[in-house]
Amino acid sequence: MPILNSVYRHREAGHVLTDVAAYREAGGFDALHTALGDMEPDDLLYVFHRSGLRGRGGAGFPMGRKASFLPKDAKLAKYVVCNADESEPGTFKDREIIQMNPFQLIEGIVLAGYAIGAERGYIYIRGEYEFQARILQAAIAAARDAGFLGTDIARSGFTFDITLYRGAGAYICGEETGLLESLEGKRGQPRLKPPFPAVAGLYSSPTLINNVETLSALPPIVTRGADWYAALGPEKSPGSKIFSVSGHVTRPGNYEIILGQTTLRELIFEHAGGVRDGRRVKAIWVGGSSVPVLGEQHLDTPLDYESLNAVGTFLGSGGCIVMDDSGCIVRSTLRLASFYKHESCGKCTPCREGTTWMERILQRIVDGEGRMEDLQLLESIFGRISGKVLCALAEGAVAPISSAIKLFREDFVAAIEQGGALRPEPMWPEAPAEAR
Amino acid sequence: MTADQIRAHIDPIRHEFAEPRSLVLPALKFAQTEKGHLTREDLEAVSAATGFSAAFVESVASFYDRLYLEPTGTRVVSVCVTLSCMLRGADEVWERLCDREGVSHHGGTTGDGRITIQEAQCLGYCDRAPCIQVDADETVGPMTPESAGQLVDDLRVAPAPDEFWR
Ligand SMILES: Cc1cc2nc3c(=O)[nH]c(=O)nc-3n(C[C@H](O)[C@H](O)[C@H](O)COP(=O)(O)O)c2cc1C
Ligand code: SF4
Ligand code: FES
Numbered sequence: 369m370p371i372l373n374s375v376y377r378h379r380e381a382g383h384v385l386t387d388v389a390a391y392r393e394a395g396g397f398d399a400l401h402t403a404l405g406d407m408e409p410d411d412l413l414y415v416f417h418r419s420g421l422r423g424r425g426g427a428g429f430p431m432g433r434k435a436s437f438l439p440k441d442a443k444l445a446k447y448v449v450c451n452a453d454e455s456e457p458g459t460f461k462d463r464e465i466i467q468m469n470p471f472q473l474i475e476g477i478v479l480a481g482y483a484i485g486a487e488r489g490y491i492y493i494r495g496e497y498e499f500q501a502r503i504l505q506a507a508i509a510a511a512r513d514a515g516f517l518g519t520d521i522a523r524s525g526f527t528f529d530i531t532l533y534r535g536a537g538a539y540i541c542g543e544e545t546g547l548l549e550s551l552e553g554k555r556g557q558p559r560l561k562p563p564f565p566a567v568a569g570l571y572s573s574p575t576l577i578n579n580v581e582t583l584s585a586l587p588p589i590v591t592r593g594a595d596w597y598a599a600l601g602p603e604k605s606p607g608s609k610i611f612s613v614s615g616h617v618t619r620p621g622n623y624e625i626i627l628g629q630t631t632l633r634e635l636i637f638e639h640a641g642g643v644r645d646g647r648r649v650k651a652i653w654v655g656g657s658s659v660p661v662l663g664e665q666h667l668d669t670p671l672d673y674e675s676l677n678a679v680g681t682f683l684g685s686g687g688c689i690v691m692d693d694s695g696c697i698v699r700s701t702l703r704l705a706s707f708y709k710h711e712s713c714g715k716c717t718p719c720r721e722g723t724t725w726m727e728r729i730l731q732r733i734v735d736g737e738g739r740m741e742d743l744q745l746l747e748s749i750f751g752r753i754s755g756k757v758l759c760a761l762a763e764g765a766v767a768p769i770s771s772a773i774k775l776f777r778e779d780f781v782a783a784i785e786q787g788g789a790l791r792p793e794p795m796w797p798e799a800p801a802e803a804r
Numbered sequence: 805m806t807a808d809q810i811r812a813h814i815d816p817i818r819h820e821f822a823e824p825r826s827l828v829l830p831a832l833k834f835a836q837t838e839k840g841h842l843t844r845e846d847l848e849a850v851s852a853a854t855g856f857s858a859a860f861v862e863s864v865a866s867f868y869d870r871l872y873l874e875p876t877g878t879r880v881v882s883v884c885v886t887l888s889c890m891l892r893g894a895d896e897v898w899e900r901l902c903d904r905e906g907v908s909h910h911g912g913t914t915g916d917g918r919i920t921i922q923e924a925q926c927l928g929y930c931d932r933a934p935c936i937q938v939d940a941d942e943t944v945g946p947m948t949p950e951s952a953g954q955l956v957d958d959l960r961v962a963p964a965p966d967e968f969w970r
Contacts, residue, residue: 537869
């Protein structure tokens with residue numbers, strides 16, 4: 369179904385755009401002609417800046433501002449790196465863009481490259497997305513054949529190419545400096561910041577790192593104008609955002625909304641079909657799993673960066689995981705603790721040890737061996753992790769656990785007092801698909 | 805795999821990287837496609853092809869979940885057990901599959917050596933939860949314990965892939 373005013377052309381067109389001709393038909397590569405033909409790199413940078421576009425990978429940093437941090441020295445090699453690691457639990461929006469509309473991403477990367485004066489871009493894609501990697505690989509080759517990558521792009525004199533780089537299974541390679549280490553052929557362990565990638569990134573060169581959804585928003589910003597984009601949604605949170613909704617909802621999937629104009633309730637109930645009849649929403653991790661959990665009382669929060677911050681959480685990656693009142697918050701929190709313990713890269717002791725202990729303590733609460741002091745013990749661990757580590761993975765591990773204990777304390781107390789947490793019946797898919 | 809085969813794979817992309825170390829990961833992934841895991845000889849071949857020490861190459865390989873330094877079954881079946889899949893029945897799929905195939909609930913390789921069953925973290929297919937990925941093929945779902953069993957039965961009789969991308 370075509371969607372009016374979508375930022376993503378496959379959504380607006382209502383079908384996949386996996387060949388150059390179809391993408392051209394939908395207005396694709398017009399932005400490239402405009403920018404490379406008529407605009408100076410700095411003008412383009414200014415368009416990005418004025419659009420107000422914020423990073424869609426998790427941190428929400430303004431894209432244009434980040435791009436303007438790169439030094440202007442023309443002699444320095446510079447790089448654009450697209451973060452397609454998409455491993456945040458509950459997040460599957462980049463997968464859609466890559467599968468349905470790879471050229472919009474490619475066009476966005478070329479635009480970013482032109483604006484910062486880079487000659488090469490890299491797309492770092494998680495190893496588990498081999499299927500998507502092949503689609504991208506084919507699209508890169510097709511864009512090159514059509515003259516949109518390579519030397520003298522669209523006869524503008526600008527030279528730029530893209531290399532696809534495959535990961536091999538590690539959540540931490542989505543963290544921007546872990547990603548750069550991996551792309552340099554090393555273990556994907558984050559670096560101490562500063563220096564930030566904008567100053568010393570890939571091969572110590574100035575590097576712009578952005579998420580798939582962020583970069584894919586650039587072509588329509590150029591063709592329709594920064595003002596158009598900035599006028600979608602509130603001043604500090606302009607534009608549209610794709611939310612991936614999963615868990616206990618009847619229509620899990622990706623839903624694009626204009627920021628600030630849709631509430632969490634509308635996203636879950638009108639778009640994603642709501643919870644099952646007779647059930648109520650119990651817990652929501654709205655921005656992927658690395659954010660403080662929300663409860664039913666937060667359903668009327670508008671979806672934008674500021675409104676979500678005001679209720680104590682983050683928009684994050686937009687991976688919205690919903691649990692209804694059949695679910696067990698203690699078990700769900702343990703499952704997230706296990707995720708972070710598995711994915712901690714082990715470089716910082718507080719994170720390596722802290723994630724291990726948080727999992728162990730939650731496990732014994734679930735198993736009926738918890739003590740009341742365990743809640744204080746967990747709280748003391750939070751304090752020993754925050755601010756004492758290299759990257760935001762550890763903070764992301766603490767957020768869903770500490771917030772769950774705050775918001776649903778009685779459930780944790782009950783599990784301790786009543787000899788453990790019951791294992792609830794899952795919500796089975798209504799029509800299970802065939803095995804293949 | 806031989807160093808020459810690995811060179812033939814990485815030489816065409818060498819110019820795309822300012823530093824040759826970036827070739828280590830593509831070389832490892834390619835070397836693994838031959839047997840589905842990496843042997844000592846494979847690590848040495850990657851070392852010879854890229855010019856970095858075998859110890860360094862091994863330290864890189866050991867970091868990544870999808871690079872296997874021990875033999876696996878012919879096919880590797882990854883069952884996602886992260887939150888969205890758990891809410892939709894991943895634990896039931898996982899446990900019943902492990903029981904059916906006679907491996908512990910920590911996962912493992914079946915007695916006939918055909919299938920390795922392992923837990924996976926969010927595969928990016930939460931809209932199709934609970935989901936399963938075979939090697940690095942496209943993830944499938946939603947699964948039930950029954951359809952997961954059927955999937956493994958189908959894999960048993962399917963010919964082994966020519967290349968092991970996992
Ligand atoms: C542990 C961890 C995992 C991350 N994973 C991803 C990811 O998979 N994809 C992504 O785009 N950003 C991820 N990020 C955020 C990146 O570090 C970085 O902020 C982002 O790629 C910048 O792009 P943006 O400004 O366009 O959002 C992750 C951060 C952390 C701390
Ligand atoms: S905080 Fe955790 S994941 Fe991040 S660098 Fe330190 S140990 Fe690694
Ligand atoms: S939680 Fe299983 S695919 Fe995301």
